[in-house]
Amino acid sequence: MRRDKPKTPERGRKGLSRRDFFRGAGVAVPTGLLASQAKAPKAAKAPAGAAPMLGPGRVPITLRINGKVEKLELEPRVTLLDAMRNYLDITGAKKVCDRGTCGTCTVIMGGDAVYACQVLAIEAQGKAITTIEGLNAGEQLHPMSQAFVNNDAQQCGYCTPGFVVACKAFLDKHPNPTREQIRRGLGGNLCRCGTYTGIERAVLEAAKAVKGGSAHA
Amino acid sequence: MPEYKWPEADKRSLIGKRHSRADGPVKSSGKAKYSSDISRPGMLHVLAVRCPYAHARVTSIDTSEAERMPGVKMVQVVVEPGKPNAETQWFLDHVALVAAETEEQAEDAVRKVKVQYERLPHLVTEYDRTAAGARARPQDAATTGDPDTAFREADVVSEGEYGARFISHCTLEPHGSVTEWKDGRLTAYLPTQALSGSVSQFASPLEVPNTNVRVICNHIGGAFGSKFGPDKWDIQAARMAKAAGRPMRYFTERNAELIVSGGRPSDFATVRIAAKKDGTIIGWQSDAWGTVGPSDRGAAPPLPYVFRKIPNIRTRYTGVGTNTGPSRAWRAPNHPQGCLLTMCALDDCAARLNMDPLQFFLKNISLVQGGRPEDYSTELLKCAEMIDWKKNWHARGDKTPGPIKRGLGLSIHTWGGLGHACQCDVKIHPDGSAEVTMGTQDLGTGTRTVMLVTLAETFGLPLNAVKLNIGDSDYPPGGASGGSTTVGGASTATRRGALDALEQLFQKVAPALGVPPDQLEAVNGKIQVKGNPAKSLAWKQACAKIGTNPIVARGACQAQAARKEKLIDADVGGAQMADVSVDIETGVVTLNKFVAAQDCGLIINLKTAESQMYGAMTMGVGYALYEERVMDQLTGRMLNNNMEFYKLAGLGDIGTIEVFMMTGKGYDERGVIGLGEPPVISPGAAISNAIANAIGVRVPHMPFTPDRVLAALEKGGVA
Numbered sequence: 001m002r003r004d005k006p007k008t009p010e011r012g013r014k015g016l017s018r019r020d021f022f023r024g025a026g027v028a029v030p031t032g033l034l035a036s037q038a039k040a041p042k043a044a045k046a047p048a049g050a051a052p053m054l055g056p057g058r059v060p061i062t063l064r065i066n067g068k069v070e071k072l073e074l075e076p077r078v079t080l081l082d083a084m085r086n087y088l089d090i091t092g093a094k095k096v097c098d099r100g101t102c103g104t105c106t107v108i109m110g111g112d113a114v115y116a117c118q119v120l121a122i123e124a125q126g127k128a129i130t131t132i133e134g135l136n137a138g139e140q141l142h143p144m145s146q147a148f149v150n151n152d153a154q155q156c157g158y159c160t161p162g163f164v165v166a167c168k169a170f171l172d173k174h175p176n177p178t179r180e181q182i183r184r185g186l187g188g189n190l191c192r193c194g195t196y197t198g199i200e201r202a203v204l205e206a207a208k209a210v211k212g213g214s215a216h217a
Numbered sequence: 218m219p220e221y222k223w224p225e226a227d228k229r230s231l232i233g234k235r236h237s238r239a240d241g242p243v244k245s246s247g248k249a250k251y252s253s254d255i256s257r258p259g260m261l262h263v264l265a266v267r268c269p270y271a272h273a274r275v276t277s278i279d280t281s282e283a284e285r286m287p288g289v290k291m292v293q294v295v296v297e298p299g300k301p302n303a304e305t306q307w308f309l310d311h312v313a314l315v316a317a318e319t320e321e322q323a324e325d326a327v328r329k330v331k332v333q334y335e336r337l338p339h340l341v342t343e344y345d346r347t348a349a350g351a352r353a354r355p356q357d358a359a360t361t362g363d364p365d366t367a368f369r370e371a372d373v374v375s376e377g378e379y380g381a382r383f384i385s386h387c388t389l390e391p392h393g394s395v396t397e398w399k400d401g402r403l404t405a406y407l408p409t410q411a412l413s414g415s416v417s418q419f420a421s422p423l424e425v426p427n428t429n430v431r432v433i434c435n436h437i438g439g440a441f442g443s444k445f446g447p448d449k450w451d452i453q454a455a456r457m458a459k460a461a462g463r464p465m466r467y468f469t470e471r472n473a474e475l476i477v478s479g480g481r482p483s484d485f486a487t488v489r490i491a492a493k494k495d496g497t498i499i500g501w502q503s504d505a506w507g508t509v510g511p512s513d514r515g516a517a518p519p520l521p522y523v524f525r526k527i528p529n530i531r532t533r534y535t536g537v538g539t540n541t542g543p544s545r546a547w548r549a550p551n552h553p554q555g556c557l558l559t560m561c562a563l564d565d566c567a568a569r570l571n572m573d574p575l576q577f578f579l580k581n582i583s584l585v586q587g588g589r590p591e592d593y594s595t596e597l598l599k600c601a602e603m604i605d606w607k608k609n610w611h612a613r614g615d616k617t618p619g620p621i622k623r624g625l626g627l628s629i630h631t632w633g634g635l636g637h638a639c640q641c642d643v644k645i646h647p648d649g650s651a652e653v654t655m656g657t658q659d660l661g662t663g664t665r666t667v668m669l670v671t672l673a674e675t676f677g678l679p680l681n682a683v684k685l686n687i688g689d690s691d692y693p694p695g696g697a698s699g700g701s702t703t704v705g706g707a708s709t710a711t712r713r714g715a716l717d718a719l720e721q722l723f724q725k726v727a728p729a730l731g732v733p734p735d736q737l738e739a740v741n742g743k744i745q746v747k748g749n750p751a752k753s754l755a756w757k758q759a760c761a762k763i764g765t766n767p768i769v770a771r772g773a774c775q776a777q778a779a780r781k782e783k784l785i786d787a788d789v790g791g792a793q794m795a796d797v798s799v800d801i802e803t804g805v806v807t808l809n810k811f812v813a814a815q816d817c818g819l820i821i822n823l824k825t826a827e828s829q830m831y832g833a834m835t836m837g838v839g840y841a842l843y844e845e846r847v848m849d850q851l852t853g854r855m856l857n858n859n860m861e862f863y864k865l866a867g868l869g870d871i872g873t874i875e876v877f878m879m880t881g882k883g884y885d886e887r888g889v890i891g892l893g894e895p896p897v898i899s900p901g902a903a904i905s906n907a908i909a910n911a912i913g914v915r916v917p918h919m920p921f922t923p924d925r926v927l928a929a930l931e932k933g934g935v936a
Contacts, residue, residue, distance in 0.1 A: 075321050086262075086320055091254035092247025094438070096389045097471055097860035104389060132247030141242055149241035152828045156661030157244030158389040158438030164245055183869035190860070192389050192439045193661055194835025196868040198828065 054122060061121050065090065066134030072121070080124045081105045081116035084131070092132035092161040103189030106162035106169075107131045113169035132161035135168060144168045147206040153198030159191040167203050177207060219716040221782050223819060224674065226885060230740075231674040233880065235824035239665040239685070240436070249436045252406040253468050255395045261290055263454050263467035264323040265311035266330045268296075271339035271540035271853025275303045275312055275332060283315060283329040288322030291315075291461050292330065295453055304337070306511040307542045308854050309473040311450065316457055316465060341848040343508045343537035344380060344485060344918070352538040353506065357517050362529035364491075367500030371491035375566040380485030380918040381554045381901060383508060384844045385475045385863060386547060390438020392448055392478040393468030396455040402429045403455055408437040411445045411697035413656040416690050418446035423455055434658050435688040442546030443479040445697060475858040479545025480846060483507045484518045484554035485918075488562035491529070496572050496580045498563075500529040505558065509536035510543045518551045522559035523593075523631050525586035540853060541846075546699060548833070549632060549894035553840070553901055557919060560628040560902035565915060568613050574627060574906065575606055587631035588790030588816075592879065596792035596814035597629065599877055603812040604794045614913025614935045620802040622935055623809070626906025627794045630898035634817065634891030635787035636705020636774050637696030643672065643714035645722055645768040649757035651676055652684035653711050653772075657695025657703065659687060662893055663825030664703050668711045670821050675715035677739035678756060693771065701891025705785035706774040708821055708889050712784065714772020721770065725762045726754060779888075786887040791815035793834070793899040795907040796872075801930055804923030806908055808838055808872030811900070816879035818890035823878065830876040830896045837900020839866035845920050911935075 055076035063070045063083065072087055081098075084090040094104040098117045105116040108130040135142040141149065144164050154160040163186075170185045171177070177185070182203050191199070224232065243249040268275075280292040296302055296312040305312065313330055317323035340352050368374055388408075395406040403423065409415050412434050420427045437444065447455075450467055458465040469478060484507040491500030501521045509515030517534035521527055547553075567577035578597060582590045601607065606625060615622035641655035653672050659665045665685055672683045686692060696706045723734035726744050730737065730752055738747045745753030779785045796810040811834055820826045843864035847856040857863045876896075901919050908926065909915045914934030916925050 078321065082320065085254075086256075089256050091250065091256075094251075094253075094389065096391075099471075099859060099861070101860040102389070136246035136248070141246055145242070145245035148245040149237050152238060152241070152824050154238075154241065154244050154661070155663075155828060155832055156389070156437060156439045157240070157249055158251065160244050161247040164247075187867045187869050190389075190865045190867060192387060192441075192836070192865060194832035194839075194866070194871075195828070196835055196866075196871055197831040197874055199868065 059122065062125055063121065063129060064127070065129045066131060066137060074121055076120065076122050078121050079117050080119040080121050083121035084116065090131060090133060094158055094162065103166055104159050104162040106166045106189065108165060108169050113166050132165050135165065142168070143209040144171070144206045147202035147209065151198040151202040151205060153195050153202040155193035155195055159189060163189045163191065163199060167199070167206065171203065171207055171210060175207060175211065177203060219720050221713050221716060221784060223712070223784065223888065229674065231670045231680060232821055233823060236666055236670055236680060236822050238663050238825055239669050240659065244436070251390055251436045251438050252394060252408045252434060253390050253438065255406040257395060257397050257464035260395065260464040260466050261316040261318065261461065262320040262323045263314050263316045263457065263465050264320070264327050264470070265450065265473065266313040266315065266327050266332065267309045267311050267473055268305040268334065269308070270305070270334055270336055271308045271341050272337040273305050273334040274337060275305065276335050277333040278313060279331040280313065282331070283326040286322065286326040286329055288318035289315065289326045290317060290463065291457055292326070293453060293457050307476065307540050309476050314450070314453055314457065314467070316461065339540040339853040341539055341541050341853050342850050343483060343506070343539055344382070346506045346535065346537065349537045353535050354538070355533065356514055356536045357534040358532070360531045364500050364502055364529040364531040367529035368489065368491045368502070371499060372494040373492050373566070373569050374489055375562070375569040376487070376489045377562055377565050377915060378485070378487045378917050379558045379561045381483060381557050382918060382920065383480055383483040383846045384547070384840050385480045385846055386441050386443040386478065386545065387475060387863060387865060388439030388441060388443060391469040391471065391474045392444060394447065394451040394454060395464060395466045396451065396458045397464035398459050402431065404431045404433065405447065405451065405455065406433050407447055407451060408440065408444050409434050409446070410440045410658060410660060410699055412658045412688065412690050413694040414697050415446050419452065419455060422452045432690040433688060437658060437660055440660050441548045442550065442699060445699065448478070471860065472858045475863055476542045476846070476855045479543060481547030482509070482515055482544040484558060486520065486558045488558060490562055490566040492566055492570060496570055496577050498524065498527050498581050498584065501527045502531045503558065504533045506535040506537055508539045508541065508544070510539055510541050512543065515544065516551050518555035518558060520555055520558060522552070522555035523587065523629055524559065524563070524581065524584045526584040541848060548897045552630065552632065552894070552898045556628060556630050556898045557901045557905060561905050561915065564626065564906040564909060571612070573610060575601055578627065578629065587788050592790040592816050593629050593792060596790060596816070596879065597627065599814040600627065600792045600794040600812050603875055603877065604796055604810060606794065609796065613910060615911050620800055622799050622801055622911040623797070624799070624907045624909070624911025625794060625796050626903045626908070626910055627792065628899035628902035628906065629790065629792045630895055631788060631790055632701060632895040632898065633787045634701035634705065634789055634895070635776050636709050636779060636785040636889065637702035638774060638776060639696040639706040639710050640693040640771060640773045641710045641714050642693050643711065643718045643770050643772055645718050645760060645763065647760055647763045647765065647767065649760040650684065651678070651682070652686060653714065654686040654692050655695045655707065655710065656690050656692035657687050657707055658698055660698050662703065662829060663822055664707055666825055667704055667821045668707050671708045671711040672715050675712060675719060675739070676756070677741055677743065701893040701895070704821065704891050705889045709774035709779045709784045710772040712772070714770045717770035717772065718768050721768045722759060722763065726759045729754060729762065783886065783888045785889050786818050787890060789815070789817050789890050789895050791895050791899065793903045795903040797904060797907040797911055799908055799911045799926060801912060801935060804926035806842055806921055806926060808870070810873045810875070811838065811871070812875045813896055814877040814879060815892070815896055816884050817892040817895070818887040819885045820878060820880055821889060826878060826892055827876055829892045831874055833896035834874050834900055835866055835871050837897055838871050838904070840920065841901045841904040842866070842920050842922070
């Protein structure tokens with residue numbers, strides 16, 4: 001099985017990833033229990049050298065999604081995916097595996113395709129986030145979305161938004177992809193209906209459309 | 218009364234062409250709202266407390282601490298100690314539901330519900346029938362002809378064991394619903410394959426009249442047979458919504474989704490085949506078994522599959538009761554298993570006879586039942602051409618040097634696919650707009666597009682000039698989308714309703730054109746005198762004569778009547794061939810090429826029809842090579858209840874898939890036949906046969922994972 005995953009933030013990136021958080025949370029459990037009744041956002045003390053502790057109560061979080069600034073108060077454990085779906089009604093990205101396997105929650109963060117279920121909302125602060133809705137904010141369909149329509153690269157459509165975003169991010173980095181590059185580079189998204197044949201064609205078509213300048217990219 | 222039939226080939230402007238799916242843009246732009254995307258004001262999040270054991274009795278549940286947790290509004294115990302339902306029968310079955318303001322709060326509260334269990338003995342594996350003891354119950358036995366004599370008189374008897382392990386539906390959208398009450402009426406946002414039928418399934422247990430239930434499903438994230446009516450958790454959540462006076466959102470967590478919401482039952486069999494030297498099959502004997510889950514009985518796989526007319530047959534089936542989640546209809550229920558057990562046994566028989574399996578199948582093709590024998594032959598030969606069988610096939614065991622062995626395999630399959638009963642309203646408005654409305658659902662198969670193509674074709678309008686409303690149970694009743702019955706039902710009802718509406722329009726327009734209504738036709742955006750475009754009115758002008766109220770006609774599909782009219786038919790055939798490479802050092806199987814030829818009567822939309830083929834074959838690669846529910850007998854748990862170890866095929870795993878649809882004369886006249894299930898039946902068998910051809914030995918159990926391939930190689934073959 002070939003699965004080249006979109007980047008997960010713990011690979012040498014700054015800030016606090018979901019995994020760092022879990023590691024930290026193990027240390028901070030007693031503090032967490034004591035603080036559980038606290039209403040106001042509260043930062044717990046971190047052992048020296050560890051990531052700063054936040055929560056477990058709600059903390060203010062500011063996200064920039066599709067160019068819009070969203071101010072929220074969320075528990076630090078809330079993922080970017082849950083923040084979008086449960087608190088902002090941005091539902092294009094779907095929650096399926098919830099552990100970085102299937103890619104249905106793919107969004108573009110700081111130029112990279114990421115699994116929104118593997119990013120904490122607090123960690124996504126200060127980064128430009130683009131979702132499927134952002135790609136299709138205009139009147140015309142994004143060329144990648146249009147290529148999915150043209151090549152019937154979707155059936156039930158539940159994996160489609162994540163796949164379209166992953167394909168867009170992939171094309172940004174591989175504007176002239178070979179079939180082999182497509183098969184490796186998009187192995188981190190899964191489709192249950194089996195639309196891969198159409199997706200491969202859609203990526204090749206969109207690569208041409210973007211180069212031809214036929215639509216906004 | 219109009220004549221209800223499909224237009225002749227030369228009169229079709231839309232039917233049979235390639236059309237992009239109508240809901241493509243909303244899906245690919247992320248605007249499509251699935252049931253799991255619905256958010257209602259004041260909605261509470263519901264999560265389940267689940268039993269960690271395969272078989273246990275709940276002796277006590279203490280919810281008091283959970284109820285005091287922040288944000289918690291309700292804790293509903295659903296398995297009550299001391300009551301008959303206190304016994305849980307499978308891992309992760311739920312015993313209580315917790316509703317809270319946020320998902321995080323519900324998650325915390327679930328951990329605070331204290332449940333005491335008394336553990337009971339369990340059985341969770343069934344592939345070794347002898348270990349099942351009393352839980353293996355002989356269920357069916359049948360004999361036709363005289364198998365004993367046939368096996369005595371055979372020149373060759375081949376024998377083998379084959380099996381398909383249990384797989385999950387693994388729909389990407391989990392099972393669940395959003396339920397909301399207003400003025401005593403329930404609105405349920407339910408991902409369902411049976412929208413109209415779900416109304417009574419909510420109303421009855423909730424003890425409200427059917428009129429007080431509305432079910433909505435605009436889009437559904439995969440179903441494949443696992444999402445018919447509401448599940449017990451949907452009913453329970455609806456009760457909670459009523460009691461709390463707040464909408465409830467419940468969707469199954471992925472770790473539970475893979476075990477509690479159904480799957481395809483396993484089937485295993487030892488098979489013996491009797492044949493004459495010239496390749497004529499004269500006898501079949503099979504002894505099959507498989508899990509029936511918590512049920513008393515299960516459905517035996519159809520054996521022998523497709524080759525039903527083998528003259529002498531003896532079959533037996535034993536159901537094994539297990540403490541695992543129940544089975545559900547899985548795309549083409551029982552056929553993929555029956556197909557695997559049959560086609561692999563036949564392929565082994567051909568090998569025993571030193572015959573090319575293609576010749577062996579063609580020689581015995583008169584023994585098929587379901588589908589037409591001549592179609593199977595044509596389809597097998599078409600596939601052989603597509604995969605270059607003549608050049609690439611070799612006798613068992615690739616003798617070329619090196620660790621990569623290549624092989625070809627084939628299989629054939631059948632399915633019914635007769636259109637279901639359903640009704641729609643077709644409306645023509647005075648301004649010329651037109652629409653069809655039905656309480657049906659589009660699973661992603663392309664139902665919307667098929668109905669729109671049918672309506673536009675009948676009215677002689679372009680596709681973008683007609684509208685469609687589905688996904689709401691307040692509309693005229695649609696049928697359940699199961700058994701590949703929707704395309705026939707929905708297209709027939711739309712066609713009939715549209716023809717009736719058109720007849721009413723002709724009556725309004727006839728005086729202006731000076732001919733009787735039966736002399737009119739709707740073509741190219743006009744109502745015209747038949748064959749005379751000069752004597753015509755533009756569609757819009759014609760509709761202006763309707764008056765103030767729209768024309769409304771009810772269209773219906775009644776399966777048997779529609780079959781007589783040749784609007785629909787049943788029983789298709791299809792063939793598939795796989796070209797695989799097997800690395801005999803690692804056991805890894807790779808698809809090189811996978812081809813199919815399939816008939817399904819008259820095709821309304823060629824583009825979405827081909828997508829059903831690509832999709833089913835991709836799914837087939839997944840279940841042939843990767844998918845399996847792995848149960849641990851020691852703990853009773855499923856070991857791979859997540860998507861990194863319950864593996865679906867990825868984009869790089871499927872090789873090159875090519876499909877050929879049998880259309881035109883000889884096929885179109887049959888009318889419309891369903892296509893959703895047929896192409897998902899053969900992949901396991903075709904791939905298994907290709908592996909056997911490559912490595913020279915049968916890998917008995919599917920999925921054909923590296924460990925199983927290596928284990929088979931230990932016993933023989935090319936290694």
